[in-house]
Amino acid sequence: MRAAVITFPGSNRDGDVAKALRQAGASVDHVWHGDDALPAGTDLVVLPGGFSYGDYLRCGAIAGRARIMDATRAHAAGGGYVLGICNGFQIACEAGLLPGILVRNADLKFVCKRQHLKVERTDTAFTSAYADGQTIDVCIAHGEGNYICDDETLARLEGDGLVAFRYCDADGNVTAAANPNGSLGGIAGIYSAGRNVLGLMPHPENLIDGLVGGTDGRGLFASLVGAKAAA
Amino acid sequence: MKARVTVTLKTGVLDPQGKAIEGALKSLGIDGVGSVRQGKVFDIELDGSDHAAAEAALQAACEKLLANTVIENYRVEIGA
16 A cells, blocks of 8 residues: 655644554655655555645635645546545545535534544445444544535435444434534545545544554554555 | 625525624624624736636636635626
8 A cells, every 4th residue: 555645735644644554554655735746656645634724715725726636636536545634624625526515613613632433334445444333432623624515415425325434422323412513414524426535524543552542543544555455 | 907706605504603703793782783694805906907808717716716616605896
């Protein structure tokens, strides 16, 4: 598994996600947003968390139009994997890789805490290392993670099984109380139609070492490396 | 030429920032405030004097970057 982690001006989780990928056995190239091409042999493009362009205009809007995003869209169109985490999810939506948009949290507060997620399906390249129906414990840290889209798109996401993760309580119940930002349907992450692009607000790369309180994030990176090995 | 692009949230899209501003205005005792919706204004200087070309360029600017049409509407006004 060869991963290209893109650094935009204001990205700040590129180092952490690279560490998580290497821990899972991937090789990692760091790629600058102004580059035209991805390294030859790139299997996975990672749009990391942070505050690209200081969240100017809309979160992810300017990064979504960066030069490297043309190559990223071509990579995704050819079935290549793309993972957008937090600001990377916002960038993926703004770049047209995923539908909908992430807007200000319903209660206007920046939320930074541990959060349980329900893994909606485990037959994807991003989640195969998790168990069916598993609830995972990861971190969230965002001010604009409130996922919205039009009714038609929501019906398609739900009907086609494109919801990847939902916010839930410790017992796996998806409730309004467990929803930290007002997202439609408690959506924490979604797939593209081909399930080769995943965007999610939570940070799985934060929980990859028991030393910092948990390892539930490892499964996502292990799944990706396993998907490449199986291919 | 000078132009002004105004980007506003579509009807029905929740605007928690507008709501907070609305609450602050009311708490300041400013009378008659029904509701507040927050938007964005871009003042743009354009080269040339071709009105139609400017209109087309600004339309493209809105569609490609200035507005996200999932949640926003935009209006273009071109001055002298």
